[in-house]
Amino acid sequence: MPPNKSGLNVLSYENDDDLDLLYSFKKRGYRTTPILYVNGKQISPDLARKARPNQTLLSFLRDVLRLTGSKLGCAEGGCGACTVMISRFEKSNTASSNDEGTNDDNDGGAIKHYAVNACLMPVLAADGCHITTVEGVGSVKDDNLHPIQRAMVDMHGSQCGFCTPGIIVAIYSLLANNATTAHMEEHLDGNLCRCTGYRPIWDAARSLCSDIEDVCTNKVHEHMNAEMGVIRGPCGTPCRSCPERDSCEMDCNAKDKENGKTDQKEKSMENGGGAKSAPKENLCCSSSVDKMSSYQSVLPKDSASSWRNQPIDMFPDSLTSAPDSEIGMELFKPLLVVDSTAHGRSTWMKPTTILELLSLLRQYGESDNGCKIIVGNTEVGIETKFKHAVYPCLIYPSQTIDSLYDITITSTHFRLGACTSLGTVQQECERLIGNANVDRIAKPIYNMLRWFASTQIRNVACLGGNLVTASPISDMNPMLVSMNANLVVASISSISEGSITRRIIPVLDFFCSYRTVDLKPYELVECIDVPLTREIFEYVVPFKQARRREDDISIVTSGMRIILAPKESEHYVIEDMTLAFGGMAPTTIVASETASNLIGMPFCAQTFKKGGEILREELKLPDDVPGGQAEYRITVASSFLYQFFLTVATELKMDADKIQMDPIKYGISIPLPPLPLVEEEEMSGTQQFVSSKKPSSLGMQTYPTPKVVEGIEKKISPTPATAALQTSSNSLGKPLPHASAPFHCTGEAIYVDDIPTPPSTLHAFLLLATECDVTLKSINKEAALKIPGVVDVYTHDDLVKLGGENAIGPIMHDECVFLPVGEKIVSVGQVLGIVIGNSIEISEIGARSVKVEYGEKQVQTIVSIDDAIKAGSFYEFARHTLERGDVDSVFCSSDNKEEEKEPLSMQPRERVVKVEGSFRCGGQEHFCE
Ligand SMILES: Cc1cc2nc3c(=O)[nH]c(=O)nc-3n(C[C@H](O)[C@H](O)[C@H](O)COP(=O)(O)OP(=O)(O)OC[C@H]3O[C@@H](n4cnc5c(N)ncnc54)[C@H](O)[C@@H]3O)c2cc1C
Ligand code: FES
Ligand code: FES
Incomplete structure (x- = not known):
């Protein structure tokens, strides 16, 4: 491998340790060049080798390939501006094959298409995949708009156009999966648009659906x-x-x-x-x-097939080719990529067998630097970007490791491979609804996943990742706890050991404390086993309360399971029950006291009303609980319990009807006990959004005919200038397509962020205060300046040396560029200096390495107008007073009565109307009253 120190993006193996690692892995059969295809073409090995282990797909597309159509919005999977489509040839790994939207070949393999957030997906996770960006969908340049781009233009689906490429690719991916209008309405849930409004986007998306x-x-x-x-x-x-x-x-x-x-x-x-x-x-x-x-x-009927086949036609044959072809043989090899350039040493390992994966975990799991399994990167990506976690060694399990990706039904369990994407789990569970064996498991899992993040996130994120992350508001944890699910954890005892040891651990015990799970660094979660339920009288219902329904994390989340038994002909009795909650404690918790009080009780409204009271006590939260909203969260949790009763009562009726029709099949003697009474006005409680159909998003917009234009046209005598106005006035009031829309829809519109940076451009990152109301004691740049790639660090001292002006501000120069040492820091985020480096990442690392020393807190913290008044803290120097007229004299002259001409203060008290109160305005007019 050629040593190469020069370019920032070029991987180098000049270090002896790296060379040793490389050769030892080559001996183990590893390849070192990723195989990437973008928009129908293979990326040359030279370019592919520039893909770094800790680089996102978006950064690779934009910075290395200069495909700037995909945009960087939030960088955390929330806005969808970066959406690209990943297509992969996969063998079927579901409980039984589901052909819709795929292209099955004779071996059961199929090309599958997924919309993903390129801002989170590591570029090396796309090894062996075909990536379609907005540039690959269609283009203005070649006079070749794809019908979805045409529809979006004609239906006015873009305004500033920044979100548009991501929306185009999200729709394109759903169409590649043969979406019906209902499917589109269910799954187009991962893109935000700040300025257009969603109606025209929906109009365009639906216009090409298969139905x-x-x-x-x-x-x-x-x-x-x-x-x-x-x-x-x-x-x-x-x-x-x-x-x-x-x-x-x-x-x-x-x-x-x-x-x-x-x-x-x-x-x-x-x-x-x-x-x-x-x-x-x-x-x-x-x-x-x-x-x-x-x-x-929007299309003539005969044009349907050509564009519908585009995703399959563009998919490279070599990725579907036999394992004995050149590419096929390479693809079956594990992959190792080592980067020891200025971006920080990092390694990517993609093992292709479970034994190899476990031996890597044994070898590197407990070493100094440790290693991290990575699948969807929707947690790890956030940790590294926003919480500055550093994982120098990443292990990405290949899809060839069946037990990690398969979904199977055994005689006792529904088994979900730990690395199967949540999207696949959702799709499979939807298909299994109605299957007597697993219906009561598949339905709640499906319903919960409908509201889990977005389609783009679910297409990559896995169940194992959700459980190992151990978030107190994980959506899947409480539901799996209520189902008594277990994790199967695998390991090997030494690198040379050929046999795998497996242990079983209940999901509840696995999540042992805040963000901590019972998993050793050398262990792998292989799969999750959910016990099958009874065919009748056992029910599981998921609940989720978030600030918004789609793409939002929960405030409270829950899974509840109950088993009922008919007690002679009197009533149904609660035989067993598990009530699990997220968002109510640092871990998932089970309300065991409430459950034990309800077990053995009649299944009726009264029991659950009493249960709600017990639950409120059991889940009591202190007012200062982390996350706040203590009372609200308790109320939501207890309302879930009553909704659970209402939902189960409805399902019980369906079971009772089934049994009445065929009591022998179910081995139950009739007559059955009477069903619990549910008040008519309470029935709406059974309609939770979690299980309800997403409503169609329809809209009507009215606008006035521009009569005024006709008037103007008649009055204006034609001059060259007004002739132009007349022509344009013909357009006024008409819904003409936005002239830039075709460029938005193809990613050809250039935004400031898309302009290529000239070679050797330096990047800057601000050094910001992390405390306030303290003095700035010292700034030590030493550690930052030692980082390769950091060019310099500038603070107030440098500004003085350079003779620069420190005081800035639009009108009043009351802010400073860099705060001088010894001065008081007035806000967290106040600028203390700037770090210049070869890349934005290096500058950021540099800024985090600068040591800032803060003094003791000087005064009380002031965060409200009341605090400020109490502390007598006012901005006297910036006081503006607007005075007009004389209030007293106006009051006096407002009435002709002679006696009232004297000042208000001197008038008899009963004639003075005094209005009292206080007025506050927030936001930008802060501290005004
Ligand atoms: C925009 C956005 C929205 C989200 N919305 C939700 C939501 O609605 N509800 C919710 O619950 N969560 C949500 N999440 C959190 C996240 O998507 C989930 O936790 C997801 O399931 C993590 O899976 P992953 O494959 O991306 O994990 P990764 O980030 O790849 O890994 C997460 C952790 O799991 C470990 N890990 C993964 N697989 C294994 C394995 N097989 N064995 C051992 N360790 C393993 C990794 O080492 C790592 O520590 C959201 C995240 C984002 C970015
Ligand atoms: S940039 Fe917002 S989701 Fe990727
Ligand atoms: S954000 Fe959607 S068009 Fe501007």
Whole structure:
């Protein structure tokens, strides 16, 4: 391997230890060059070798390949601006094969497509995959917009366009999986848009779904209409509320008119609750000829197949080729990449067998630097980026290790490979709903996963990662605890040892304290075993309460399981119960006192009302509990318990009906006891969002016809300038596509962040105060300056030496560039200096290495206006007083009565109206009152 010290992105093995490592791994059959394909082409080995172990896919695409269409928004998997599609040839690893949206070959292998967040996915995790970026979807340059890009342009789906490439690829990936409108509405959940509004984006996304023709010909809507008792047009708007109803000749409208229905209540509701009727001159965006409707196909029927096959056509044959082909043989080898460049030494190992993986863990797990298993990187990525964790050795288990990725059903268990993506688990559980053996496990897992993060995160994150992370608000932990699930943990006793030892540990015991699990550094979680439930009278229900439904972490999360038994013909009795909660303690907890009080009791509302009281006591949180909202969290937890009763009561009725039909099959004698009484007004409690269908996102937008434009046109005599105005005025008020939209939709629009940095560009990172209300005692740059790649560190002293001006501010120069040593720090984040380095990462590491010494706290911390008044702390020097007129004299002259002309203070008390109160405004007008 050629030693290479020069380029920052070039891996180098000049170090003897690295060379030894490399040769020893080569002897073990490892390859050292990743195999990457982007937009249909293989990345040359020279470029592929620039992929670093701790580099994200986004950084590789943007900085190395200069594909800047994918954007960096939040950098933490929350916004979707970085979405790319990963396609991989996989053998089926599910309980039984599920062909939808895949391209199965005869061996059971298939090309699978996943939208992922490139800001979190390590570039080396894409080894052996085909990556499609927005540039690979279609382009303006080649006059080749993909239909989804065309639809997004025509339907006004982009405004600033920063989120658009990510949205295009997210939709493209769902279409590659043959999405129906319902599937699109369920899974397009990982992209945020700050400025366009989601209606046009949804319109565009739906317009290409596989069932859109049916939807347009009203088949699907007829069904919906029957369900909801409302006639809706193809745009989704109820006909009775449509401002264009009189001129509309659609069948659905004619039918509705024939029925003579004029439901004014519905009309006013649809118009926002206030409008009596929509003015005639308003046009409905969703059904005007200029605008596509919420459900509208945008393609001629015969064009359907060519673009639908694009993801498969672009997929490189070599990635599906036989294992004995050149690439095939390489792909089956484990991978080792070592980077000892200025980015910090790091190693990536991708073992292809469980034995090799366990021996790596044995070899390096307990060494000084340790090593970290990495799968989706949705936890580890956040830890390294935002919590500055450093993991110099990463182990990524290859998909060829079956036991880590398989999903199987045994006679006693539903077994989930620990590294299977949550998306695969969700898809498989959805398919297994209705399967008598696993229905009662598959349904709650599926329902919980629907609200777990986003499709992009679920496509890479795994169940093992969720459990090992040991987050107190993990969504899967409480549910698996309630199901009595176990982890299978594997290890080998020495590197030379060929046999694997396995131990079984209940999920509850595994999570032993805050962020700590019962797992040795050399151990691997191999799979999670969920015991099968009874076919009747056993129920599991998941609960989640978050600030928003999609893509948000829980405030309280729970899994509840119950077994009921008919007690003669009297009632059902609670035979067993587990109530597990997340968000109520540093670990997942089980409300065992509540459960033991309820076991043996009749299954009825009264029992659960009493149970709620016991639970409130058992889960009591102190007011100053970390995370806050103590009372709210307790209330949510106890409301979950009552909702559990209502939900189980509904399911019990279904079981009772089944048994009545065939008591012999279930071995239960009838008559069954009466079902528990549920009050009608409480039935809404059974409709939790966790298990409810996501509502269609439909919208109607009205806007006035620009009459004023006609007036202007008539008045203006044509001059060259007004002629131009006239031409443009023809466009006024019309929904013309945004001129830049095609460039947004293809990633060809260039944003500041996309401009290539000139060679040898230096990067800067600010040195910020981590404390406030203390004096800055000293700044020691020594450690930072020793870091290779850190060029210099500048503080106030340097500014003085250079003769620079330290006082800054827009009007008042009341802030400083760098705080001088000895001065008081007024806020956390105050700038103390700047670190210059060869890359942004190095500058950041440099900034973290500067030693800042703080003095003792001087005064009390002031965080509110009340604190400031109490401490007499005012910005006197910046006091602005606006005075106009004389209040007293105005009051005196406001009335003609002679006696009131004297100042207010001198008037008789009963005539003075005094208004008292206090006024606060927050945000930008802070500290004003
Ligand atoms: C935007 C966003 C939204 C999220 N939303 C949610 C949410 O709604 N609910 C929720 O519960 N979580 C959520 N998370 C957290 C996260 O997605 C999950 O915890 C995820 O399951 C972690 O899996 P991973 O494969 O990405 O783990 P990684 O980050 O790859 O690894 C996490 C940890 O698990 C270890 N590990 C992984 N597999 C094994 C194994 N087989 N054996 C031993 N150790 C292993 C790793 O060494 C590491 O310590 C969210 C995260 C993000 C970034
Ligand atoms: S940049 Fe926001 S999800 Fe990746
Ligand atoms: S953020 Fe979506 S278009 Fe601006």
